[in-house]
Amino acid sequence: MTSSSPVTPAEASARPLGQGGAVIPFRARFWIVAPLIGALAGLLYGHAVGVDPFVAAVRGVFIGAPLMLYERGLLLRRWREATRRAATPVFAVATLATYIAMIVLGNAVAGTILHRGFGVMADARSAMMMSQTGFAYALGISALATFVFRVRELMGPRVFASLLVGRYHRPITEERIFLFLDVAGSTRFAEEHGDLAAQSWLGAIFASIALPVHRARGSIDDYVGDMALVSWSIDRGTRDAACLRCVFDVVRTIEAESERWVARFGAMPAFRAALHCGPVVTAEIGLERRKIAYFGDALNTTSRLEGLAKELDVPLIVSGDLLDRLGPLPGDLRAADLGLRPVRGRKEPLRIATVRETAASHDR
Incomplete structure (x- = not known):
């Protein structure tokens, strides 16, 4: 696993998630x-x-x-986003x-x-x-x-295309990268502002993460409460550490409109994220309402890591398995080892780390 010197959870959470760094551009071609x-x-x-x-x-x-x-999204982008909402x-x-x-x-x-x-x-x-x-x-x-x-x-683009060609009509085994992106503080927001306001807040947040996920060539596969499930194929997610950059890009996108968030909702969204990879069975399920579902330990482990991020008060946790697949990280990203941790449902402890952007990337 690629890492730098170990840090404590408190040190890992001290640096705000998602400052600076290059945004993955649309393909000029x-x-x-x-x-x-x-x-x-x-x-x-x-x-x-x-x-x-x-x-x-x-x-x-x-x-x-x-x-x-x-x-x-390359012409009249703001108008298009407004109509989509x-x-x-x-x-x-x-x-x-x-x-x-x-x-x-x-x-x-x-x-x-x-x-x-x-x-x-x-x-x-x-x-x-x-x-x-x-x-x-x-x-x-x-x-x-x-x-x-x-x-x-x-x-969803990936689900639509896969259903159209019948890719998962018969279950298949594939390796995928999973990101659980949780909106921190949503329960407190609902208690202070009410459920209707909280739903509007979450709706606006989920709309805002669509473009960063698209830039990272990921797929938003589901929303569960205040959490978005994003996934990549191994090739797409590991290319230039796209799955990691996606998390920082999401936060930058939110921070770029901080005044609008505060004016409209009275609060800035914050996130906890967990990333993991592994083999899953992917299948098309349902009859009257079809969807593509994942089955396997990789998805369950990602969910456990998201809970561990909350427990350790760390904004981003990445499994050692995924860091091994990513190889040497780009120069503007650095992993900090958080050690071996027991994960419910797994016999062996899992090595985890947090990832942050370096000071050099903040100056871009």
Whole structure:
């Protein structure tokens, strides 16, 4: 296990969790992929209705690419996040209106470029206009996409994709990394402000962690009370210690809007986190309501470690098993050994550590 000198739980909790450090960026290559997919969609439409391939491809780029970049969170991010938090009817209307605006604007831009740059059509007005068939096609695809994306968000991207392809229709054994991210002090908040206010508070917190988890290429698999269950495949979670960086990124995201949290709720969220990895059986369960569930010691051990973090008053506990899989940590992360600890349900004690960011990472 990679570690530095041992520290006491009190020393481990003295440094606030999640200060500084680099945020994992979106993949720049999607800015290339999106126009290519848009061009392909335009070519398919052009082939079906007999439009010049070049014209169809250009219109596809300027209509399809913005829609995909919007859904990826790379365009109008704040507006997209606001609509995602709204009730489903509001989300549907707002998203469809956004799509229509993008379609009309994208078609106008494409028409202007085609007319002025390549002499397509006799006048700019005709070049910027969209046929009724083309508009109906784009609107129909947009309505279908709105429905699919909402279902995907309600189920979770990974669950939606896995159910769609039937990956877990038959149980399989796989290795995964699990993060139990617990909102500390939620019981006290509920006692002071009431259950309805506490639920609004938790809802806002869980909405705020979605983007950091997405940046770390993790999957929010479930919410249990005031705890979010996040998981990764071994490859994704260990790449540049993404599972560890996710925890710090979550806290930075919350701290960046500290004034808004205090003004709206009168309190800043704080977290306790536990990370562990191991083999689990993953299976699709249920009939009327399907979900993907995990079975195995790895999940139970992560739950026990989250309880141990509370007992030791340590904001982040990582198992030695996971640190061994991570290998040497990046230079801006440092593990501090907390020793061997008995874990309920395991015959042998488990070596645990806490991880913090170094002072160098705080200056970035």
